[in-house]
Amino acid sequence: MAKQIILLSLVALSFGLLAFAFEPSPLQDFCVADFTTSARVNGHACKNPASVQASDFSFSGLHLPGNTSNPNGSKVTPVAVAQLPGLNTLGISMVRIDYAPWGINPPHTHPRATEILTVLEGSLQVGFVTSNPDNSLITKTLQKGDVFVFPVGLIHFQRNVGTGNAVAIAALSSQNPGVITIANAVFGSKPGISSDILAKAFQVDKSVVYQLQAKF
Numbered sequence: 001m002a003k004q005i006i007l008l009s010l011v012a013l014s015f016g017l018l019a020f021a022f023e024p025s026p027l028q029d030f031c032v033a034d035f036t037t038s039a040r041v042n043g044h045a046c047k048n049p050a051s052v053q054a055s056d057f058s059f060s061g062l063h064l065p066g067n068t069s070n071p072n073g074s075k076v077t078p079v080a081v082a083q084l085p086g087l088n089t090l091g092i093s094m095v096r097i098d099y100a101p102w103g104i105n106p107p108h109t110h111p112r113a114t115e116i117l118t119v120l121e122g123s124l125q126v127g128f129v130t131s132n133p134d135n136s137l138i139t140k141t142l143q144k145g146d147v148f149v150f151p152v153g154l155i156h157f158q159r160n161v162g163t164g165n166a167v168a169i170a171a172l173s174s175q176n177p178g179v180i181t182i183a184n185a186v187f188g189s190k191p192g193i194s195s196d197i198l199a200k201a202f203q204v205d206k207s208v209v210y211q212l213q214a215k216f
Helices: 002-020 182-187 195-202 206-215
Strands: 074-079 093-099 104-109 115-121 124-129 137-142 147-150 156-160 166-172
Touching: 074 104, 093 104, 093 156, 104 182, 124 147, 137 147, 182 206, 195 206
Parallel strands: none
Antiparallel strands: 074 093, 093 166, 104 156, 115 147, 115 166, 124 137, 124 156
């Protein structure tokens, strides 16, 4: 009997830890982010409800095309807690992504969110890579109206495979999903990762590492 109680306790603890691995449910109607306070919490401190306005819950501009004149040929316009304070503690955000012809949203990961993407215009090749040791590539070409989901934490990408511009809208399961662009993180960290480490990890000559680091 004692063993069964211990086992049930461990199971309950496991489910509790799993729940806390994601953002907890809010304990009030809302918690509009207060960017003026120096208080440090897991998220942002709450603004006084008496000073909350409708503008705290709205954002304008997703109808505007993003500037894709950059090496990747894409532009991400985020609507997260930094842009819309009313999202604080609500566990959701969204982005608009614009792509020039053959533009890419390069391989990246969101450490705190699953992403679900809908194509509004154009054709996108999308994909993600599973974790070690399989590292399987799950990829598909999407057309207007198609939806694809990128599981939390996995490296993923999009590429415009059409001849015209493409547009997508994506929702993420965090008000602050974070983004780690793989190339920028590996080759553009400050201070830089040792060229010895990168050369060995990628099995290339140091000169190749230096060339890549110079780009980021």
